[in-house]
Amino acid sequence: MNLIRFGKDFFLQDTKTVSKNLLGKFLCKKTDLGLVITKIVETEAYLSKNDPACHASTKKTKRNEKMFEEGGISYVYLIYGAYYCFNVVTGQKDSGEAVLIRAVEPISGTDIMKSFRPVEKTKNLSNGPSKLCLALNITKKENGFDLIKSDELFLADNENIPHSDIITTTRIGITKGADLPLRFYIKNNEFVSKK
């Protein structure tokens, strides 16, 4: 498979634009067992302004500092003391914006993913933000990774999803800013966490 990486320009666009553009693209992870390739099917945008749900909405801390870097790196954090969530940092340095990858569809290396996260149905392998982190073996060690240059964790180009097949709704699992329409997913895709 021919994997084409994105340039920095891709990540410096408007965060909502990047959120939509990431749909249908590949998220790749090199593991000890081989290369895993997945397709992004669901994202959420977290903005710096007028968005109380964003970790960067309050102030810069040791935990969210990666969100303030220039776009093109990863931001991984622990939630509920037990699960990881994977974000792609976007925008200029100090903007404090990112895109949460909520769900992916296994493309290649499905068996490897199942070795990290045993499930009966492939459909349940990566249809959630923490599920995909487990399946791709993404942990705190992957925080602050360079997604443009790294060969271990990176994004690659693929199909563009037609605008008519992108559904925009409100975000999930948050208590603040829950009414903002910043969640995007691919229409009729089985691997979306919730419709």
Added chain:
DNA sequence: TTATGGATCTTCT
């Protein structure tokens, strides 16, 4: 040093 809450998942009915 202590208290509290959270961008979730799994298990049970």
Added chain:
DNA sequence: GAAGATCCATAAA
């Protein structure tokens, strides 16, 4: 469909 598990990071004192 509904509720409990679980523990780190942050903020307050």
